[in-house]
Amino acid sequence: MARWEPGARERLQAAALELFAARGFEQTTAAEIAESVGLTERTFFRHFSDKREVLFHGQQQFLQAFVDGVETAPSDASPLEVIASALQAAASFFPDERRPFSRTRQSVIDQNPALQERELHKLAGLVTTVAGALRARGIGEPAATLAAESGATVFGIAFAQWIREGERRSLSEISSDVLRELLYLAGAATRPASLS
Amino acid sequence: MARWEPGARERLQAAALELFAARGFEQTTAAEIAESVGLTERTFFRHFSDKREVLFHGQQQFLQAFVDGVETAPSDASPLEVIASALQAAASFFPDERRPFSRTRQSVIDQNPALQERELHKLAGLVTTVAGALRARGIGEPAATLAAESGATVFGIAFAQWIREGERRSLSEISSDVLRELLYLAGAATRPASLS
Secondary structure: OOOOOOOHHHHHHHHHHHHHHHHOOOOOOHHHHHHHOOOOHHHHHHHOOOHHHHHHOOHHHHHHHHHHHHHOOOOOOOHHHHHHHHHHHHHOOOOHHHHHHHHHHHHHHHOOHHHHHHHHHHHHHHHHHHHHHHHHOOOOOOHHHHHHHHHHHHHHHHHHHHOOOOOOOOHHHHHHHHHHHHHHHHHHHHOOHHHO | OOOOOOOHHHHHHHHHHHHHHHHOOOOOOHHHHHHHOOOOHHHHHHHOOOHHHHHHOOHHHHHHHHHHHHHOOOOOOOHHHHHHHHHHHHHOOOOHHHHHHHHHHHHHHHOOHHHHHHHHHHHHHHHHHHHHHHHHOOOOOOHHHHHHHHHHHHHHHHHHHHOOOOOOOOHHHHHHHHHHHHHHHHHHHHOOHHHO
């Protein structure tokens, strides 16, 4: 019978990330990850369907946090106010304690084209889901998709800044700053006659 | 010696698209494409490195059109005015005669996850290249990446609308409308105190 290993999941995840970063994702096997923390390959596969899942398993909760932020925004909020609410909800998914993990995870992904594709796919899924949640609030197209894409863009830029070495601001603060920059860019661009 | 086939490239491309749409991308071989227009597999491979390239070979010129639009914008243009210029240059790459081809191409891509990933990757490459061209104009970060991402978003939404059945407006007109919607969304969202 399978023995319950307290904290096995977290230990496997930390060990996997360390090995991926040191040796490369492709060069690391599930058995090696398990062995490095004194567990069996079988235990690994009880927690993760494959080694990629170590990097992507929080995905559904992250998506849900983003969507919760859309759904809990005040009913009279404008599309980009709804996005601001979603960005704050998504940021709460990444407290500062998680920054070193997120930083290492990103460096592993940046080194592997297949993982990059998966990450892009995840962001595309985020846009589709959030646009649907905006339409459910009565926001039409193309406003819903534009707002959802803008939210994903702001999140992506803010996240990349958050994991930069030396950055001290929280993801929530950076997201607000980047969203404000987008509003400023768009605001500055409405003035010239050439765009109107 | 290889015989020169006038218009072989265009005939192969049209035949490939028709077969991909009718049978599916995976189920169609290069030999079948060539055969359907009375050419050899060898002739196919003189024009395309593989069957995927039939769908993606204009990519570099499209990217260049977008970047040309960035580079030829007036020197005092705001980041989103530069993007407006780039969108117009990119739209000129898709004259209305090309609409049926683009529509069928998209339906083939929509049915194949691997092709979708490639398309996402192409859009990600567009953002990186355009952000670089914006920085070369002296636009800082995160403004350059925000503007580039917004340009890619507007392009993507406008393109999807352009190939919709029954749509009559040109890609250039639709791009302008979608960009204006983005400016409107952002403009409307700068007012409420909750975002400032």
